[in-house]
Amino acid sequence: MRNIINLFFSFLIFLSSTVYGGEKVIKNILPNRVTILFKETKGEGIIAGTLFIKGGSFEDPEGKKGLTNLTVKMLIKGSKNYSSYDINKVFEDSGGYISTSVGEEFSTIEFAMRTEDLKKGLKILKDIIFNPVFPEDKLKIEKGNVIAQIKAKKEEGFSYGFDELRKQIYKGTPYQYSPLGEIDDIEKITREDLKERWDQLLNGSRWVVSFVGDITYSEVENDIKDLFEKIDRGQEYQYPVYSYYITGERCKTLKREGAQTTILVAYNAPQATDRYYFSMKVLNGIAGSGFTSRLFQELREKRGLAYAVGSFFPTRVNMGRLIAYIGTAPEKTEESLKGIREVLKGIGKGVTDEELKTAKEKIIGNFLLEHQTRAKQSWYLGWFETIGLGYEMDQKYPEYINKVTKSDITETWKRYIPEGNICVIVRP
Template identity: 30%
Template sequence: MPQNLTSYQQQTIHRNVLDNGIVVLAVENPAADIIATRIFLRAGSQWEPREKAGLSNLLSAVLTKGTEQLSSIEIAEKIESVGAYLSADAASDYFLLSLKTVSRDWPQILQLAGQILRSPSFPEAEVELERQLIIQDIRSQKEQPFSVAFDQLRQAMYKNHPYGVSVLGTEDSVSQLSRSDLEEYYQTHFRPDNIVISIAGRVTPEEATEQVERIFGDWLPNKTPLPTKILPSVPFQPYQIKKPQETKQSVVMLGYLAPSVQDAEFAGLKLLNTYLGNGLSSRLFVELRQKRGLAYDVSSFYATRQSTSTFITYMGTAPENTNIAIDGLRAEVERLASSSLSEDELQVAKNKLLGQYALGKQTNSQLAQVYGLYEILGLGIKFDDQFQQDINSVTPEMTQAAAKRYFLEPYVSLVGPAEVIN
């Protein structure tokens, strides 16, 4: 029977744990006649062997292409006949099955999701087709300067850590993947005690839990313990990586190793990212594009990661401005360590970040995604409120201390005409 009921924050989030270990999160939001569901699994690319990189992504591509009872065409017809949405995705830190439909059809679509999760058939022809499509996608990315710059930066920073490889995998690794690899990965990770089901929409928490219990309650957990994840360390060895490519612009990226989402300095670095590279009013955009005209595109991003993350700034610039772009990006980042933000600058960053955070929880799909993500990452549903409190409590001194700690010598990734980057 369900247990551990938790009510929390302005929206009441009900948390139940079924007897088989499935965690059910439910938020009643009757504003629209839609129910969104996110089914998270503790899987994803960081659970893959290095030589089988791309395995979880391939599984996400073929998971909905057949079950023991239904063909891929029959699955598609069931979804499209009621105008519903269902898809599978793989990320570094989790695997996800997403569905959305009107409340009347939700039990039917959730039942279909249950069949897909519990009895996929992995048809050989579908596996081969999706494998070839992924390889084409990998090859296509090698022609895109931004993707090339990011890929070589990621490999340089993470070395042998799974984050060092794209979720897609590599052309070599994907070429070697087989149906038996998918079955082994599925048997290892797809089990009820490894699942979080997050539901938001026009449904009561009691009804939501009852439906999950009806469809998934008899799914027995595997007696074999879940595999222990042992990740390699991420050494700090910054250097410059270059990739000659005949393009009309150079791509310059600076990368800094940064803390995971569980770290106390996570909030401060999120604010620095907002100040530095978030939007048309950000420091990088104003200083390097508007005032100096150096950038076609300039920004920064700091990924929310379960393990060691990265803080990255980048610029697309005319080839002749490549060296100036490197110096400009470095100067703006290093400035954050040498002088603190003013109270006004920090408050503007807080208002922007918290405003965007609130806008990211407007729809049922967004609510189901946010709460399910926090649960699967091990943060718990209270992190939603804790994060906002942490943001409000950050001081200028705290942001400067974080910058001094993490914005040391950067990894540098360059892609552009050979005569320029060399």
């Protein structure tokens, strides 16, 4: 089995080098501070683009939580010259798509299509960006959709628990709210609110625009610049700094109908640009990523406590967190919580060579697999640039993961894990 895994991992490295590795990335910062990233690939004439906008839901004002999410969603619901149907048809007829998303720290517009149709796509994007109409009838429908999403999350133990956990681990900061917002706030958001929010986001220094496709930059440079150089230059944008440090141990219990208990436990962790970021990625891999992880082996295989178990370490510009979770039977709640804490505590005693090697292989393997589409290549280039690591990290990431040592894991553990943890228990 180990030989098979090694062969598969080697194949991924080879495949990545032939599909996406080694190509030159062109970076061009326009006079209005919009950052353009472009990578040429060889293939069947496909291009993908991701428009990153610094500023997500953490900028939503009090009383209007969910504003950014609604604003960005509504961009593709109609513009001055194109209906929602027209917008989607251009991309779908080209074998592609257009979509939007909003997180806590940034928003995106993503698309893919044939290179021969790119001029049409850029024309649509131009109208979306500069002439959104935020139609009242569509806004009413979208509000209803978002409210339904929020209510649906309360019916699922993990989502319900995570929304409560974020209130505890980001207390007093805008990160304590889900990007979807609050139901009472959403109902009050108006079309004028959306227009005002979009005007705030139309600031050149907020924008990182990434293209990956089977075409040369010289062929599309003028069209790309013509679109994005018209965004207002504005004042230079800097991410605001928020902090909330977890100390001690505390838990909150929520009641809901169901047959299973869900437990989430959060620890302090580094932010994206911190020197401990990569070693925490590997520590998380050892703790709770997949069947070989300590949480899985100890709590599911050995003790039979878990329906599902693991951990994750979401990348953040502010306030990183390592979050472990388990789904278990109600009568095993206390034992499961104790087990999670014991497993995380045990990592401080050291990790094995095999654990370190396996965790690195999984992290790098997943990273390379995700790069097999132009859409994901585009997303990663822009994402690394947006969060402050620089687009070059897209090539360097495997190298940085491979450099992590056992002593790095121990040092990272000492810095973050012993300080404390916060847990949320959702039980019947």
